[in-house]
Amino acid sequence: MPRSRFLRGIDWLSGTAGYTSGILIIVAMLVICYGVALRYLFGMSTIWQTELAVYLLMFATFVGGAYGLRHGDHVRINLVVQVLPGRVQIGVRLLAAVLGLALVLTIAVVSGFMWWEAVERGARSGTAWNPPLSYPYFILPLGMGLIALQYLSVVAGLFRALLAGELGDDAPDQPAESAEGGPGL
Known part of the structure; x- marks a missing residue:
């Protein structure tokens, strides 16, 4: 089943964030x-x-995290998960993705409040250059928001794999190979 336009848009956004970060x-x-x-x-x-x-x-670091998640470059320990039956593997990965989504959403909300407070107060860095802190404070909620969107894409793929009973060798939370042989964007 092809991915929806929304999920392809998330993948494009994560790819753009990764290249911008580079x-x-x-x-x-x-x-x-x-x-x-x-x-x-x-x-x-x-x-x-x-x-x-x-x-x-x-x-x-923070905005490029979505790109890393999109391509499976985030840290994970799957030694135990690999020996589980296929559907259980998908279930464990789905649970981990939902927990990751909850974590990054929490960080996005809390850091969003910090950013807004810096905007309202007109906070500045206090160095000789003294730039407004609203710009660097916006980086964390932006990055966590992008990672949350990418986690939504991962959760959707895992949920679809769980419902379809896909038990292939590839981890369903990894990007599908494109026609050119590389990870699809």
Whole structure:
């Protein structure tokens, strides 16, 4: 059964978040190299380089998490699960995905309140650069929201596999192979 347009949209969003995160890691590396070169070649320093690099890497970590979940690159211990019968494996993976969804939704809500408080107060970092904290505080609820959407996609796939009685060798919470042989986006 083909995936719905909504689930394909979630996969596209996760893929876009992953590639954006990869680009921002490169940008963070360039910012750090710029700061190092400026300091050691010219004896000068910046007031923004370290903080910006931290914010870029925060974005890559939290927003890129949805991409990792989409491609099964998240940490999981499946030694015991692998020896269980097929339907039980799917059930255990479904339970783990539902618990993961609940966790990231909780973090998204709590961090969303923190972000809104920073917006209302006009909080700033307090460093020499002193950027508004509303931008970096938005990274966590955004990332957890994207991971929650990807967990919805995983739960839907596992639930469909459980109902259909799919007992194949591939873990049903992993992305299907595309026609080109790689993970489908």
